[in-house]
Amino acid sequence: MSAFWYYVFTLVFFLFDYFILAMGLNIQYGETGILNFAYIGFVAIGAYVTGAASLPNSAGTGQQYIMGWGLPFPFNLLLGGLVASAVAVLVALIALRRLRTDYLAMVLVSLSLVLYDVINNYVPLFNGADGLYNVPQPMAGIFHLTTNSFIPFFAVVTGLVALLMWFIMSRIMNSPLGRTFRAIRDDDGVAGALGKNPFGYKLTSMIIGAFYAGVGGGLIIQFGGSFNPTAWLPGETFVVFAVIIVGGVGNNVGMLVGALLVETLLIHLPAFLPEIPGHPGLIEYIDTMVVGVLLMVMLWFRPQGVVPERVRKSAGMLADRARGRGRQLTTASEGQGKSGE
Amino acid sequence: MSDNVTPTTGAPVYALQCQDLKKAFQGVLAVAGATFDVPQGQITALIGPNGAGKTTVVNLLSGMMPSDSGRMQLVGTDVTNWPSHKIARRGLMRSFQLSRELGGLTVLENLLVAPKHQAGESLFNIFFRPLAVRREERENVERALETLKTYGLYDLRDNRARELSGGQKKLLEIARAVMAQPKVLLLDEPMAGVNPALIDRIGEYILDLKASGVTVLMVEHNLNVVEKICDHVIVLAEGRTLATGKLSDLRANQDVVQAYLGEVINASTHG
Ligand SMILES: Nc1ncnc2c1ncn2[C@@H]1O[C@H](COP(=O)(O)OP(=O)(O)O)[C@@H](O)[C@H]1O
Ligand SMILES: [Mg+2]
Numbered sequence: 001m002s003a004f005w006y007y008v009f010t011l012v013f014f015l016f017d018y019f020i021l022a023m024g025l026n027i028q029y030g031e032t033g034i035l036n037f038a039y040i041g042f043v044a045i046g047a048y049v050t051g052a053a054s055l056p057n058s059a060g061t062g063q064q065y066i067m068g069w070g071l072p073f074p075f076n077l078l079l080g081g082l083v084a085s086a087v088a089v090l091v092a093l094i095a096l097r098r099l100r101t102d103y104l105a106m107v108l109v110s111l112s113l114v115l116y117d118v119i120n121n122y123v124p125l126f127n128g129a130d131g132l133y134n135v136p137q138p139m140a141g142i143f144h145l146t147t148n149s150f151i152p153f154f155a156v157v158t159g160l161v162a163l164l165m166w167f168i169m170s171r172i173m174n175s176p177l178g179r180t181f182r183a184i185r186d187d188d189g190v191a192g193a194l195g196k197n198p199f200g201y202k203l204t205s206m207i208i209g210a211f212y213a214g215v216g217g218g219l220i221i222q223f224g225g226s227f228n229p230t231a232w233l234p235g236e237t238f239v240v241f242a243v244i245i246v247g248g249v250g251n252n253v254g255m256l257v258g259a260l261l262v263e264t265l266l267i268h269l270p271a272f273l274p275e276i277p278g279h280p281g282l283i284e285y286i287d288t289m290v291v292g293v294l295l296m297v298m299l300w301f302r303p304q305g306v307v308p309e310r311v312r313k314s315a316g317m318l319a320d321r322a323r324g325r326g327r328q329l330t331t332a333s334e335g336q337g338k339s340g341e
Numbered sequence: 342m343s344d345n346v347t348p349t350t351g352a353p354v355y356a357l358q359c360q361d362l363k364k365a366f367q368g369v370l371a372v373a374g375a376t377f378d379v380p381q382g383q384i385t386a387l388i389g390p391n392g393a394g395k396t397t398v399v400n401l402l403s404g405m406m407p408s409d410s411g412r413m414q415l416v417g418t419d420v421t422n423w424p425s426h427k428i429a430r431r432g433l434m435r436s437f438q439l440s441r442e443l444g445g446l447t448v449l450e451n452l453l454v455a456p457k458h459q460a461g462e463s464l465f466n467i468f469f470r471p472l473a474v475r476r477e478e479r480e481n482v483e484r485a486l487e488t489l490k491t492y493g494l495y496d497l498r499d500n501r502a503r504e505l506s507g508g509q510k511k512l513l514e515i516a517r518a519v520m521a522q523p524k525v526l527l528l529d530e531p532m533a534g535v536n537p538a539l540i541d542r543i544g545e546y547i548l549d550l551k552a553s554g555v556t557v558l559m560v561e562h563n564l565n566v567v568e569k570i571c572d573h574v575i576v577l578a579e580g581r582t583l584a585t586g587k588l589s590d591l592r593a594n595q596d597v598v599q600a601y602l603g604e605v606i607n608a609s610t611h612g
Contacts, residue, residue, distance in 0.1 A: 186446060
């Protein structure tokens with residue numbers, strides 16, 4: 001396979017993976033209003049757990065890690081998502097019960113720094129600062145994949161996973177549960193006065209979002225075969241925030257557009273561009289700056305994002321019933337596309 | 342038999358009772374020992390000068406903030422310092438003095454949030470009992486559209502709530518509370534800042550709610566309105582219950598007149 005296609009499928013992989021990550025952060029922040037500045041920590045947990053579960057027993061591998069069960073795809077991925085969700089429960093119990101949004105954000109930043117330090121310094125957990133490597137390529141044996149053919153194969157697998165997770169997320173967002181999330185986002189005091197327990201719903205939202213984060217992370221470690229501290233610097237959380245803000249908070253199609261614009265075009269594409277002569281590594285810094293500038297421009301001129309949250313019209317609610325079973329897919333593709341306003 | 346009509350057992354003929362409620366903000370007593378009962382199935386007015394603590398009392402009764410001391414009962418259940426969602430599920434709904442619409446939701450969605458214990462609010466039901474979810478949602482949509490018709494908001498059903506005018510937001514708050522089928526409704530100045538025609542309409546709505554068995558406690562400044570629709574009046578001054586009774590009795594009460602009613606009564610009866 002030519003280097004060109006290798007690049008293209010790498011970009012496709014990151015497009016779909018960040019689509020998943022963006023949907024997870026969107027349900028937390030865009031739908032429920034939880035400013036989760038620790039999001040990348042849940043991505044990392046998913047990555048490490050998926051990796052450590054798929055690796056063989058650590059004895060003789062030159063690495064130290066827990067688990068080492070040789071767990072196959074997709075069970076390793078599912079486990080990564082579930083463990084991330086379990087950690088979200090703990091975080092929610094600590095941080096989400098009483099704190100106001102701004103304090104909560106600070107506590108979450110602190111928690112993600114603590115998590116970062118623990119994982120990167122406590123070697124027996126996930127091999128410390130070296131991180132995990134030599135993670136087996138999923139299904140490579142079954143489909144006789146080579147190092148080259150694995151890249152497009154796994155980009156497609158990620159696309160299918162993203163499609164499934166989009167279906168599930170649309171269903172949640174278009175349900176009464178999604179509506180109650182948005183009520184809490186708009187005014188959790190009012191939601192409480194209407195009999196909704198804000199903490200309970202925020203907890204649910206954290207669990208769902210963390211599962212998406214964990215799965216997205218699990219896909220990353222399986223795609224590249226390794227994962228280490230440089231992959232989840234705490235600032236990475238803001239790249240995912242940039243994806244959802246640019247794309248359009250509250251809209252799944254916006255998540256895909258945001259992933260394309262921010263993650264694929266701005267973060268990953270420049271890595272394949274030729275270096276600026278005499279300034280090695282400069283491009284990488286420039287792209288981070290470009291993301292920052294784009295974020296500011298968007299917040300200034302189009303805070304609702306490229307694809308804004310759609311208005312859920314009563315006619316749609318009435319028509320949905322008539323269409324019966326096919327309703328979720330139709331609302332997802334047709335309804336989400338409408339830009340509202 | 343329902344236990345709420347037998348006074349001999351001490352069971353409630355009162356929808357709400359509070360004893361010696363206190364609440365301070367940074368040392369300033371906003372509510373300094375409020376004690377009163379709200380009779381079931383009637384409309385009670387909570388009046389008093391600005392800063393008397395009326396809104397704070399409503400916040401305490403609805404669980405929006407904990408009291409420093411004192412007790413509250415809702416239809417015979419002690420709900421002292423319960424969180425607002427638990428009080429709401431017991432059948433107490435409220436509106437806000439400064440409207441708090443769910444701005445990003447449509448008018449219809451504002452109402453659809455209100456029903457308690459919706460099947461579709463459970464992740465499990467969404468994926469494993471989709472038919473039950475859809476059936477309940479259909480019923481709720483139909484009831485919400487009916488309610489919007491009643492309150493004259495039907496044409497605005499697909500507008501985002503933040504786009505409504507002040508008066509429309511007041512109506513939306515009442516409609517949303519009604520959608521939750523409350524036993525007790527607390528209204529914090531439901532007619533403040535709305536035009537006279539709408540004041541009359543809101544008055545009618547409140548009388549209709551009473552007719553359907555809802556207990557109403559409303560904060561209201563306009564004594565003409567109080568006279569027209571309220572059965573009882575509670576006067577609050579400096580965080581304390583100054584007097585309770587019928588408005589006509591209170592007019593004769595020298596304390597009340599001096600503390601509060603004097604100027605207002607004179608102003609409103611002249612008008
Ligand atoms: N959240 C708050 N923080 C500080 N002071 C408050 C707060 N809410 C009310 N107060 C004070 O408590 C007193 C009573 O206010 P309030 O209950 O709003 O009166 P009313 O509704 O009768 O006009 C006022 O002095 C007000 O400034
Ligand atoms: Mg007030």
